[in-house]
Amino acid sequence: MDDCIFCKIAGGQIPVTKLFEDDHAVAFPDLNPQAPFHALVIPKLHVASLNDVRDPMMLGRLYGLAGQLARSKGFDVTGYRTVINTGPHGQQTVLHLHLHVLAGRQMTWPPG
Numbered sequence: 478m479d480d481c482i483f484c485k486i487a488g489g490q491i492p493v494t495k496l497f498e499d500d501h502a503v504a505f506p507d508l509n510p511q512a513p514f515h516a517l518v519i520p521k522l523h524v525a526s527l528n529d530v531r532d533p534m535m536l537g538r539l540y541g542l543a544g545q546l547a548r549s550k551g552f553d554v555t556g557y558r559t560v561i562n563t564g565p566h567g568q569q570t571v572l573h574l575h576l577h578v579l580a581g582r583q584m585t586w587p588p589g
């Protein structure tokens with residue numbers, strides 16, 4: 478999608494430090510990190526939100542990459558959190574599906 482910032486990141490028009498990439502997805506650091514480690518995992522295909530996912534394999538691929546990323550950083554030992562915000566109440570601000578991977582500090586529950 479032309480005016481989608483995450484499509485531009487996936488397509489290489491906006492440069493980012495790619496932490497992980499495969500044929501379907503890419504992971505990169507969040508611009509405004511909420512934890513010592515905060516990455517986003519996005520599908521290369523534009524899908525606005527979880528509501529719009531029609532191929533559940535897409536989610537499997539995102540979570541698979543998130544797990545690989547976390548293991549590569551040693552967070553499989555200390556733990557980490559994965560989050561998908563959806564819609565206004567979920568406080569989704571970028572309308573291209575993304576999985577947050579947060580780690581490096583003690584998380585709290587319930588989330589705000």
Ligand code: 5GP
Pocket residue numbers: 482493505506507508509510517561562568569570571572
């Ligand atoms: P949401 O609130 O939609 O769940 O998360 C969007 C995330 O994207 C936010 O954590 C925000 O910091 C991040 N973000 C927004 N624009 C950019 C950008 O241009 N580059 C990067 N790396 N992250 C971004």
Ligand code: ZN
Pocket residue numbers: 478481482483484485522523524572573
């Ligand atoms: Zn997009």
